[in-house]
Amino acid sequence: MEEIDKDHVDKILAQWRRERPELDVSAMGLLGRLARLRAHVSREQEKVFAEHGLTSASFDVLATLRRSGPPFQLSPGDLLAATMVTSGTMTNRIDQLEKAGLVERLNNPEDRRGVIIALTSEGLKRINAAATAHVANQQRLVAGLAPGDREALDALLRKFLATLE
Amino acid sequence: MEEIDKDHVDKILAQWRRERPELDVSAMGLLGRLARLRAHVSREQEKVFAEHGLTSASFDVLATLRRSGPPFQLSPGDLLAATMVTSGTMTNRIDQLEKAGLVERLNNPEDRRGVIIALTSEGLKRINAAATAHVANQQRLVAGLAPGDREALDALLRKFLATLE
DNA sequence: CCGCGATATCTTGACGTCAAGATAAATTGC
DNA sequence: GCAATTTATCTTGACGTCAAGATATCGCGG
Numbered sequence: 316m317e318e319i320d321k322d323h324v325d326k327i328l329a330q331w332r333r334e335r336p337e338l339d340v341s342a343m344g345l346l347g348r349l350a351r352l353r354a355h356v357s358r359e360q361e362k363v364f365a366e367h368g369l370t371s372a373s374f375d376v377l378a379t380l381r382r383s384g385p386p387f388q389l390s391p392g393d394l395l396a397a398t399m400v401t402s403g404t405m406t407n408r409i410d411q412l413e414k415a416g417l418v419e420r421l422n423n424p425e426d427r428r429g430v431i432i433a434l435t436s437e438g439l440k441r442i443n444a445a446a447t448a449h450v451a452n453q454q455r456l457v458a459g460l461a462p463g464d465r466e467a468l469d470a471l472l473r474k475f476l477a478t479l480e
Numbered sequence: 481m482e483e484i485d486k487d488h489v490d491k492i493l494a495q496w497r498r499e500r501p502e503l504d505v506s507a508m509g510l511l512g513r514l515a516r517l518r519a520h521v522s523r524e525q526e527k528v529f530a531e532h533g534l535t536s537a538s539f540d541v542l543a544t545l546r547r548s549g550p551p552f553q554l555s556p557g558d559l560l561a562a563t564m565v566t567s568g569t570m571t572n573r574i575d576q577l578e579k580a581g582l583v584e585r586l587n588n589p590e591d592r593r594g595v596i597i598a599l600t601s602e603g604l605k606r607i608n609a610a611a612t613a614h615v616a617n618q619q620r621l622v623a624g625l626a627p628g629d630r631e632a633l634d635a636l637l638r639k640f641l642a643t644l645e
Numbered sequence: 646c647c648g649c650g651a652t653a654t655c656t657t658g659a660c661g662t663c664a665a666g667a668t669a670a671a672t673t674g675c
Numbered sequence: 676g677c678a679a680t681t682t683a684t685c686t687t688g689a690c691g692t693c694a695a696g697a698t699a700t701c702g703c704g705g
Contacts, residue, residue: 331611334549341619342619351645352514352641353518356644454506454507456507457511459640464640471629475625476489476516479621480487
């Protein structure tokens with residue numbers, strides 16, 4: 316009577332158990348659900364970013380600048396440290412945002428190797444609006460989960476994350 | 481006294497609360513940890529795939545063929561249904577795998593629009609070895625989490641996923 | 646048995662990402 | 676002061692992904 320609904324990931328595990336019964340797939344369920352969940356959440360979030368002419372990449376940079384507080388300026392190195400991407404990726408992100416007029420590269424008076432990335436006033440407006448929509452959308456995405464489950468899940472994700480970083 | 485260690489995500493939330501106190505960022509912690517966790521896991525998994533000359537994209541296709549059982553053949557449409565990507569992406573994945581000699585496109589005798597993607601013997605060897613290494617690596621990735629926590633986390637992820645798909 | 650909407654797969658063009666390495670300026674140590 | 680090392684950022688080339696649309700074939704309704 317204790318039937319739990321099988322989801323997509325359960326079917327994959329069942330196939331592996333049939334084809335390669337000697338493999339221990341006990342971790343695959345958890346990691347598979349993590350991946351699938353992330354893919355769904357990610358796509359839903361992208362839709363909201365797109366409504367504001369942004370991608371998750373550009374939102375990520377603008378949001379980092381915005382939440383750093385006035386004057387909304389950081390070096391590429393600072394942005395790099397905050398965003399889990401490589402330097403080449405960050406250069407490209409900044410290039411795109413600069414083309415779009417949402418940030419500008421200023422000379423760094425203290426270090427001629429470096430530059431300062433600054434939100435333009437258009438960039439500030441854009442990220443303020445996008446962030447408002449984004450957090451509302453995040454609320455919607457977790458709305459199907461009971462508040463107690465959300466807390467429990469967050470606590471476990473925190474624990475897990477701590478083992479990896 | 482109940483101090484929980486602040487992680488990277490907590491710092492982001494604190495910044496938003498300072499800069500945009502009117503925003504309800506209560507869902508951002510959970511979703512942010514999910515994203516970060518997935519990024520870490522993903523990269524660790526890529527390393528193992530790379531040791532076998534694969535990427536997560538190519539592993540994904542080969543694994544789907546492998547766990548479907550003999551004769552290790554599926555249509556692009558079947559693969560599409562199993563893998564959360566678009567048809568253009570699947571065409572590209574198959575192209576790459578075909579170039580690498582790991583799968584081949586066979587004519588579908590029952591439908592001239594369609595083809596059948598079949599693992600080559602080299603592809604079978606490759607995915608068997610890669611899958612063995614991959615599941616071992618997955619065990620390693622969750623090893624830092626107590627077994628009870630793993631179960632609880634998996635159950636919550638399942639619940640959450642069910643609300644989205 | 647024919648026309649036409651449905652289906653299976655591929656093509657195109659624009660991005661985003663990474664690894665590896667290039668460039669230029671700052672800093673360190675003698 | 677100056678060479679060697681380190682640091683900050685950018686460049687290059689190869690992939691992977693998507694959305695939108697192109698092709699070719701299937702199969703249904705008349």
